[in-house]
Amino acid sequence: MKEGHPTDGVETMAVHAGDPHPRIGGAATPPIFxxxxxxxxxxxxxxxxxxxxxxxxxxxxxxxxxKLAALEGAEEAIPTASGMAAISTVLLSVLADGGxxxxxxxxxxxxxxxxxxxLERFGxxxxxxxxxxxxxWAEKVRPETRLIHVEAMSNPLTRVIDLDxxxxxxxxxxxxxxxDATFVTPILFRPVPAGFDLVVHSxxxxxxxHSDVTAGAIVGSTAHLAPVRELLNELGGTLDPExxxxxxxxxxxxxxxxxxxxxxxxxxxxxxxxxxTVAAVHYPGLASHPDHARARQHFAGEAGRGFGGMLxxxxxxxxxxxxxxxxxxxxxxxGPSLGGVETLVTRPATTSHAGLTGEERARAGVTDSLIRVSxxxxxAADLVADFTQALAD
Ligand SMILES: *Cc1c(COP(=O)(O)O)cnc(C)c1O
Numbered sequence: 407m408k409e410g411h412p413t414d415g416v417e418t419m420a421v422h423a424g425d426p427h428p429r430i431g432g433a434a435t436p437p438i439f440x441x442x443x444x445x446x447x448x449x450x451x452x453x454x455x456x457x458x459x460x461x462x463x464x465x466x467x468x469x470x471x472x473k474l475a476a477l478e479g480a481e482e483a484i485p486t487a488s489g490m491a492a493i494s495t496v497l498l499s500v501l502a503d504g505g506x507x508x509x510x511x512x513x514x515x516x517x518x519x520x521x522x523x524x525l526e527r528f529g530x531x532x533x534x535x536x537x538x539x540x541x542x543w544a545e546k547v548r549p550e551t552r553l554i555h556v557e558a559m560s561n562p563l564t565r566v567i568d569l570d571x572x573x574x575x576x577x578x579x580x581x582x583x584x585x586d587a588t589f590v591t592p593i594l595f596r597p598v599p600a601g602f603d604l605v606v607h608s609x610x611x612x613x614x615x616h617s618d619v620t621a622g623a624i625v626g627s628t629a630h631l632a633p634v635r636e637l638l639n640e641l642g643g644t645l646d647p648e649x650x651x652x653x654x655x656x657x658x659x660x661x662x663x664x665x666x667x668x669x670x671x672x673x674x675x676x677x678x679x680x681x682x683t684v685a686a687v688h689y690p691g692l693a694s695h696p697d698h699a700r701a702r703q704h705f706a707g708e709a710g711r712g713f714g715g716m717l718x719x720x721x722x723x724x725x726x727x728x729x730x731x732x733x734x735x736x737x738x739x740x741g742p743s744l745g746g747v748e749t750l751v752t753r754p755a756t757t758s759h760a761g762l763t764g765e766e767r768a769r770a771g772v773t774d775s776l777i778r779v780s781x782x783x784x785x786a787a788d789l790v791a792d793f794t795q796a797l798a799d
Pocket of ligand 1: 586608
């Protein structure tokens with residue numbers, strides 16, 4: 407694609423945006439820059455302008471950053487070594503030395519451990535907020551509150567917080583807003599145009615999409631990202647150029663994959679809901695989901711894109727029934743991650759939520775029989791048939 411070509415379509419952007427101009431050696435796929443040394447003019451300049459892998463400024467970093475920023479409708483994106491590198495760097499950058507954080511209680515496990523186990527050591531205080539009850543947020547605000555951090559969809563019950571309210575609240579109180587958009591990707595929701603200041607991703611999941619790269623990303627305006635970028639450069643959570651190339655390749659099919667994930671998840675959720683042997687199905691695309699209307703508004707509105715690839719369900723008959731279902735499934739890989747082309751199943755009580763007490767799990771609505779599914783892009787009928795036989799009496 408020549409410079410100046412319109413890149414409005416999301417599929418077009420996914421394929422072309424961020425590619426170097428001019429093409430490096432004419433290569434349609436940017437080559438991997440393994441060099442850790444780049445010639446320097448010797449003229450005085452800024453440290454952060456030196457080309458060096460840790461400074462996230464090799465052509466491979468710039469290609470990923472350009473593609474993601476275009477997809478997000480944001481000024482800038484920064485690739486990071488992992489989702490947790492993105493999250494920890496943002497939290498430390500905004501909050502270190504006396505800041506106060508408002509954070510949604512239902513959190514990804516790694517973020518939960520970072521918040522509860524480490525933030526205090528950096529002089530950061532926090533308060534939980536209930537995503538379902540914005541009326542209780544204002545009383546938690548302190549003079550030193552700087553950030554509200556939420557997740558686009560809760561794990562594993564796929565609850566959806568009122569994202570417009572988060573933006574409105576942050577602006578009303580003069581604080582920054584940050585969203586972990588891993589579950590939705592810019593294909594379902596673009597937080598920056600919606601008013602969020604900062605976006606973090608585990609690119610290990612859907613953005614790469616093939617379960618073969620650990621990576622993360624931070625997205626936002628140039629002004630908001632400048633201090634984050636400087637801290638990231640010093641903390642060193644940079645993404646290896648080889649991983650950059652794989653992530654760049656993965657993102658080229660992101661719109662196609664997300665469409666397939668959404669279609670398959672909706673088909674599987676409907677099939678599970680129709681099973682006699684299933685007690686509950688949690689998928690925001692189902693009319694029975696408590697946040698269905700909100701999910702439709704945020705994620706599936708005018709663009710009609712869909713409700714994501716994550717669902718969870720509870721077979722009737724408790725833990726024994728869940729174990730039997732998992733043992734009988736043939737197609738899915740049994741594993742706790744998500745967002746790859748292959749369908750994954752896991753019982754959160756034994757994996758992502760194993761660190762919680764039984765009581766904490768009960769409060770979070772995560773029963774011991776709950777099965778979480780990261781719905782892949784296999785043939786929908788094959789998935790439905792496999793789950794149906796696994797759940798048969
Ligand atoms: C996996 C995940 C993370 C952490 O990402 P890593 O790439 O494993 O560091 C953060 N948030 C969410 C929602 C995730 O699913």
